[in-house]
Amino acid sequence: KxxxxxxxxxxxxxxxxxxxIKSSTYSIIPITVTEMGLTISWVFSxxxxxxxxxxxxxxxxxxxxxxxxxxxPMTRCNSHKETIRGQVKVRNPGIxxxxxxxxxxxxxxxxxxxxLTVERPVIYDGSDFP
Numbered sequence: 001k002x003x004x005x006x007x008x009x010x011x012x013x014x015x016x017x018x019x020x021i022k023s024s025t026y027s028i029i030p031i032t033v034t035e036m037g038l039t040i041s042w043v044f045s046x047x048x049x050x051x052x053x054x055x056x057x058x059x060x061x062x063x064x065x066x067x068x069x070x071x072x073p074m075t076r077c078n079s080h081k082e083t084i085r086g087q088v089k090v091r092n093p094g095i096x097x098x099x100x101x102x103x104x105x106x107x108x109x110x111x112x113x114x115x116l117t118v119e120r121p122v123i124y125d126g127s128d129f130p
Contacts, residue, residue, distance in 0.1 A: 003030030003095060006038065009118045019100060019112040021051070026101040027112070030058075034093050037121045041087040042098060044114035046079040051110050052101035053077050053084065059094045074101060079112075 009031065021027045031040060044053070055072040058065075077084045088096060100112050 003032045003097075004116075005032050006035070006118050009040075009116045012116060014115075016113045016115050019114065020109065021100055021102040021112060022109045023105045023107050024103055026099060026103055028100075029098040029114075029116075031096045031098070031116075032094075033090050033096055035120075036090055036092060038090040039087050039119045039121075040090065040096055041085070041117045041119065042114060043083055043085050044079055044100075044112055045083050046077070046100075046110050046112050049080050049105070049108060049110065050076055050078050051080075051112055052099075052104065053079075054099040054101065055086075055088055056097050056099065057092070057094055058097065059092070061095065063094075068097075071096070074099070076104075 019027050019029075033040070052074050053072070054070065054074040057069040057071050071088050072086070090096065100110075102108075102110050
């Protein structure tokens with residue numbers, strides 16, 4: 001079920017998810033966020049070979065894709081050799097979309113193993129101060 005909500009990601013636990021991305025295609029993971037200040041983190045690896053990765057922000061589902069803000073430009077990752085980790089801070093409510101792009105690969109389909117986490121900020125209220 002897509003897009004994911006923060007609650008669904010919190011329910012992921014420690015398990016990894018898997019995406020199968022055919023050659024010459026891409027796959028997206030949209031995450032709908034309603035509260036600011038969260039941190040969305042990801043860890044992923046691919047098999048076989050590399051995958052391209054990007055993160056874009058969309059104010060609402062009605063926002064045209066060409067008006068989406070690119071938070072992390074499309075980058076080719078050697079995620080078959082090392083685990084890729086990253087995070088983005090939620091500054092505005094909206095849809096944060098992770099894009100796994102295999103359009104550069106004409107023949108080889110890829111598997112992406114990923115894990116997402118969402119952290120809420122720790123807000124210090126001074127309540128433990130004497």
